[in-house]
Amino acid sequence: MKLGIIGVGHLATSILKGLARSGWNPADICLSPRGHGPDLARRDGYALAKDNADLVRRCDLVLLAVRPADAATTVDGLGWREGQVLMNACAGVSRAAIGAAAPAHIVRIMPITASELGASPTLVYPRTEAALPFLDALGSAIELDSEDQFEAATVSAAIYGWAQQLIIAGADWSAAQGLNPQTARELAARTFVAAGRMQAEQDAPMHDILASLCTPGGITAAGLDHLESNTVPEAWRSACDLVLGRLRGK
Ligand SMILES: NC(=O)c1ccc[n+]([C@@H]2O[C@H](COP(=O)([O-])OP(=O)(O)OC[C@H]3O[C@@H](n4cnc5c(N)ncnc54)[C@H](OP(=O)(O)O)[C@@H]3O)[C@@H](O)[C@H]2O)c1
Structure with a gap:
């Protein structure tokens, strides 16, 4: 399964270090061409998308790590497919807030920068099988029973x-x-x-x-x-x- 990352800033850079540490192949990770995306792709061999729609076309599992205020507009109109999983790491951004713009299965996650050490107790709601190998690579998954609890x-x-x-x-x-x-x-x-x-x-x-x-x-x-x-x-x-x-x- 190919992982795509939209929003390659501070958090995503820590996450990429954690994934590399646990043996994920950079060729299986596609970055959006903003923030640190182009530099990391050049330096470490990640795939680089032409734009966010290209990334969504190429990936089954997508991590969204843009600033909260940018979340809804960023995911709008990207050609989401049924069965795709969108992991939303944006603090305070509910599933409903981006659900209309991104008709994928949305799972909220909250990793911390200890991801780079494989030590992030990453919150997740709802439990989503396809996201678990990703969460395990960053540390341990902590499942919540409702979105209210997740908040x-x-x-x-x-x-x-x-x-x-x-x-x-x-x-x-x-x-x-x-x-x-x-x-x-x-x-x-x-x-x-x-x-x-x-x-x-x-x-x-x-x-x-x-x-x-x-x-x-x-x-x-x-x-x-x-x-x-x-x-x-x-x-x-x-x-x-x-x-x-x-x-x-x-
Ligand atoms: N930092 C943490 O420790 C942490 C922990 C847990 C959760 N989070 C959540 O993670 C998210 C990102 O935080 P951060 O600290 O990593 O922020 P950040 O360093 O500002 O990174 C955000 C990145 O998103 C990119 N971006 C903005 N709009 C985009 C678009 N339309 N398409 C593609 N990329 C776009 C920005 O690129 P440009 O530079 O080109 O604008 C920037 O590289 C936030 O929602 C935050 O709540 C952060």
């Missing part, structure tokens, strides 16, 4: 950035205490990886895993109390609400 889960794509800001804050603080900056970076980043793995890979309830770290009167509990009394958890929740409101167009 709520998409907030995690923003949290991915906030987590990086926390890692930077931790690394900067450690470096300011005199740690070698590279050591500080590794320590901060790997601590977040470790915390994530403990919550993802253990069966115990999430709060029990945390409680097991919080010795009464200990350092973890002291820091958590301080964050709580400075309304950090509340600010975090309201930032999630804000992002979800944006995704729902409010």
Whole structure:
């Protein structure tokens, strides 16, 4: 099955690295001739479409990764065929918003740039067999039960950035205490990886895993109390609400 990519920008470049890493043949991937498409085709051997309609003609599975405001106009009038699968990665763009312009089977996906490491927990709705090998190449697929849930889960794509800001804050603080900056970076980043793995890979309830770290009167509990009394958890929740409101167009 040939994969086509319309919107070869920042996200698509990460995705292409992830696909290459897991052995996809560049000759089986066709890029639209905008953004980084022409350069990547020249450099890495991807097929290059003449235009988006040519891409849709040549591919069975198509990834849409243009800016959200460009999504509907981009897919309009491209000669979609029955049975074609369009993977829409545009944040906040519903299936209905592009369904009239692109009469294909539309599946919403939300990969993150960790795709390039094969580490993206990629949201998908609805589960679509034809998209699974693509999603598996980028990391792991997380299936949602409704489009409404998909929208709520998409907030995690923003949290991915906030987590990086926390890692930077931790690394900067450690470096300011005199740690070698590279050591500080590794320590901060790997601590977040470790915390994530403990919550993802253990069966115990999430709060029990945390409680097991919080010795009464200990350092973890002291820091958590301080964050709580400075309304950090509340600010975090309201930032999630804000992002979800944006995704729902409010
Ligand atoms: N960046 C992320 O980490 C991330 C994560 C998850 C989801 N997303 C979603 O992915 C989408 C793309 O984000 P991005 O950060 O990759 O944006 P980006 O770097 O601006 O890339 C968008 C690309 O779309 C191209 N484009 C625009 N109109 C086109 C058309 N009619 N035909 C073909 N190509 C067209 C642009 O080409 P020109 O330069 O020629 O205009 C540009 O290369 C967004 O909808 C975003 O919500 C992004």
